[in-house]
Amino acid sequence: EIVLTQSPATLSLSPGERATLSCRASQSISTYLGWYQQRPGQAPRLLIYDASNRATGIPARFSGSGSGTDFTLTISSLEPEDFALYYCQQRLKWPLTFGGGTRVEIK
């Protein structure tokens, strides 16, 4: 099973600041990685697919990068609605796996 490790577990930032979230895979997954946002009480939604491509309707302040085992989700300038949980997920091999999540909270 491919294990995804997200860090940090919690990120405390102020609106307008830059957020950098990390996801590390236990083996190479090329770019077969997605990032999901989950706001309180809501279903997850796809932000980034295949490591670096924004899904339709996702603001340009969200960007993804990385390949192999190390991936990053960057939010260039936090908006109030961006304070939420973020998960990475690999689609290379079964079983599909998610990272443990990073909570972005208001400082």
Added chain:
Amino acid sequence: EVQLVESGGGLVRPGGSLRLSCAASGFSFSRCDMTWVRQAPGKGLEWVSAIGGGGDRINYADSVKGRFTISRDNSKNTLYLQMNSLRAEDTALYFCAARGLYYQYHMDVWGEGITVTVSS
């Protein structure tokens, strides 16, 4: 409008069974792989099972293999998850998601989720 709506959740005793349904609308259901993902209270996301558009290519997480069965009825645009021998650790919010409707093999459309509670 593309929509997924889960139903069938509730309270069940350990060892019991439950069948979840996920009604799809607004897209060509039979052409889309589907998946179930769950989230235990206060915990992260856990993938449970997936099925191909034609009802083939079925996969399960080890935690549910042999107890849960995924299936679909393309004539009814509905996905199912039959859950048997339920345990307390199966208590979670269960989401169905379309996989690859817009972005190949990614979970790109989600339902709102349905709660399953396993308790005596």
